[in-house]
Amino acid sequence: MKTQLLLNEVTSISKKYQLINEKTGKNFNIFRILGNGTAETAICRVIHELLDPHGSHGQGDIYLRLFVQSVLQLTFTEKDFQTAQVYREYVIDENRRIDLYIKTRNYAVPIEVKIYAKDQAKQCEDYYRVAVNSPLYYLTPLGSMPGEESIGSLTEKEIQCISFKESIVSWIEKCITLKETIRLSSIREVLWQFLDTIKLFTNQSGDEQEMEIQQLLASSSQNMKSALQIESNINEARILLMKRLFQALEAGIEMEKLHIQDDYAYNDYERTKGYYAKRSNGLPGLHYLYKQDVIEGNDLWFSIEIDHYLYAGFYLSVEDESREYLAPEDIQTLLPHIKKFNRDGLYLHWEYLPLHEEERPNFHMAGLSDCYSNLFDEATFRLFIERCLEGIHTLLDSRFIERLNLPRKPINNW
Structure with missing residues (x-):
């Protein structure tokens, strides 16, 4: 009975924030409406457009600079940024296509994106061959490793796992806070919706909702016992x-x-x-x-x-x-x-x-x-x-x- 009461309280909190989202229009998300909320191709298109210094956002390389600094953690020179080209579905040998590929004077950075698709044989090994001064970046919802068949002979140093949940969410949040983004409502709102979309498929609800549920669970020993019982089932x-x-x-x-x-x-x-x-x-x-x-x-x-x-x-x-x-x-x-x-x-x-x-x-x-x-x-x-x-x-x-x-x-x- 006490477990049922806890479930009822958590459900009540969820319904409250669902109502808030409806009233504020937060549920109106163009990515989910178009069915692209977890589509690899659509997600890569958006990331590519943001990273491209010549992208339709018209803000030059500001989003690329943040990405290199906070996600890739590489040291690009000014000449690298000036010569940077960002490709989507970059074709290599045997008609294999790298999801995202950043090429500069001193670097060539392959990024393989896996949301739900399966690895192919020696896929990562082949992609790493076109890297210059960079590991292969393997981007998944939670930062998981590729399969052994895809890794082939690569070492851990040659593959860098990054996640949508941490790396991409953090990058987009930083993009939103840029003054260039703040003053352009059309770009700002798209980034907010893109951020919400990524948080949804990486199991992150709103911060306030999560905090309220956490406080409820921590408010008594019986609530925590009930929560653990629910978790185990x-x-x-x-x-x-x-x-x-x-x-x-x-x-x-x-x-x-x-x-x-x-x-x-x-x-x-x-x-x-x-x-x-x-x-x-x-x-x-x-x-x-x-x-x-x-x-x-x-x-x-x-x-x-x-x-x-x-x-x-x-x-x-x-x-x-x-x-x-x-x-x-x-x-x-x-x-x-x-x-x-x-x-x-x-x-x-x-x-x-x-x-x-x-x-x-x-x-x-x-x-x-x-x-x-x-x-x-x-x-x-x-x-x-x-x-x-x-x-x-x-x-x-x-x-x-x-x-x-x-x-x-x-x-x-x-």
């Missing part, structure tokens, strides 16, 4: 939701799945539980046989997995991710209904679910995301399953669906 509640989600999708697809160790329910839900326990034991998912013996006796699967987001696609059941098993024309023959392929490792084509970006919850950084927390409401959960199954049926060609008698609409037995 949060991951279990999230695991239950993930189990229920896969069960609902499995029921709606109505196909015989592959009972392999990658399955979400395998070995007493080992991978599902490990997802929130930070164990690197693979991703939970559903896997179905799509076509047999497509290459060297290996099969093509239709797989649905959760990384940060839920996604589905066509996966080769082979072991070596670094090898190109099929040419584009071979993939087109296997999947003639796919018009434009999105390849990644052994995935010949994959897409996020649901297909509309604004409907996709982030299961890994659930924190303050309404899109995730609303899944705990029955009506929202059912609608989400419907949207996902619509996307799955779009990915599976109509002839395949008819052959297996797949339902066109989800069934309601979950």
Whole structure:
């Protein structure tokens, strides 16, 4: 009962600040409205535009200077700033593209941005080769390290991990306080909205709201005991939701799945539980046989997995991710209904679910995301399953669906 009272008080605080945000217009955020709140491409565009001395902001290199000083912590000379060029999706060998690349008289600085995308084989190692007097900067929401396959032979000194939560938030806050920004309301308001967007996907609510909740928890021993009890059960509640989600999708697809160790329910839900326990034991998912013996006796699967987001696609059941098993024309023959392929490792084509970006919850950084927390409401959960199954049926060609008698609409037995 006391735990319920604490939950009610925290909910009351959250609702109060939600009302304040509505009244002050803070909820009107153009990045979230356009569905770009966590889109890597859109985020990189904004950062690039700010860093570019010739950017549309018209303020020269003032934002670049702050970035070099506070984020990169490099010592550019005046000549470096005078010769600085900032690139987005800078192309190197094998058509690989560096998200952000700063080139000056004495420096070449590669910056790889990863919000939710997966690392590619030797990606960081390849990007570091074009660095001059600089490490490779690896920018993620919380400053995490890249995977070993991406690092290759690089040492820790050659990779500098930076985060949106600290490095970028601090940089933008400093940009906002510049007198050049303060006097230009259009730039100032965009930066405020960009800052709020980053704080949202890095699980940072407003300072006043956080302080009030912290004071509530610290106000009594019983409140702290209740908070610790809640904390110890949060991951279990999230695991239950993930189990229920896969069960609902499995029921709606109505196909015989592959009972392999990658399955979400395998070995007493080992991978599902490990997802929130930070164990690197693979991703939970559903896997179905799509076509047999497509290459060297290996099969093509239709797989649905959760990384940060839920996604589905066509996966080769082979072991070596670094090898190109099929040419584009071979993939087109296997999947003639796919018009434009999105390849990644052994995935010949994959897409996020649901297909509309604004409907996709982030299961890994659930924190303050309404899109995730609303899944705990029955009506929202059912609608989400419907949207996902619509996307799955779009990915599976109509002839395949008819052959297996797949339902066109989800069934309601979950």
